[in-house]
Amino acid sequence: MLGRLDEAAIAGRAALEDSGLSPVMRAVRRARYAHVLQWQGAFLAAEEQLDLAAEETGLEDPTSPSSLSALAAVFQHRAKCRFEHARAEQQAGRSRAAARQWDLAEDDARRSLFMREHLGVADEGVLSSSRQTVARLERRDLAV
Numbered sequence: 001m002l003g004r005l006d007e008a009a010i011a012g013r014a015a016l017e018d019s020g021l022s023p024v025m026r027a028v029r030r031a032r033y034a035h036v037l038q039w040q041g042a043f044l045a046a047e048e049q050l051d052l053a054a055e056e057t058g059l060e061d062p063t064s065p066s067s068l069s070a071l072a073a074v075f076q077h078r079a080k081c082r083f084e085h086a087r088a089e090q091q092a093g094r095s096r097a098a099a100r101q102w103d104l105a106e107d108d109a110r111r112s113l114f115m116r117e118h119l120g121v122a123d124e125g126v127l128s129s130s131r132q133t134v135a136r137l138e139r140r141d142l143a144v
Helices: 005-015 023-039 043-057 065-091 095-119 124-139
Strands: none
Touching: 005 023, 023 043, 023 065, 043 065, 065 095, 065 124, 095 124
């Protein structure tokens, strides 16, 4: 659905209506839907969906590696969403709001990296992505 964000948003909402989904699968689908919202520039709505996804990862078995791995992924996605939100706020001249979003993004990125490093189930590519996100946020690098 690349290039058809309105259709992707409809499909994302519909994917969440399946009552037979496990909480972790619902969280995964919700994170995908949040991506669409993020790409549409609806950062607050995307962050709200990612907050819900974070809650859903713990509904089944909050200590299982799959639940914790899904939660780490949600934190990573939310960090990237907040990074883009910070850039939008900065471009709009709202430096204070940008700084707040940036701090939230950095917190989420650090949480994700910590969880992924300590779970021992993430592959090196996933760990590398988390490390790059943290490093970029630490540099306060606003470049795309």
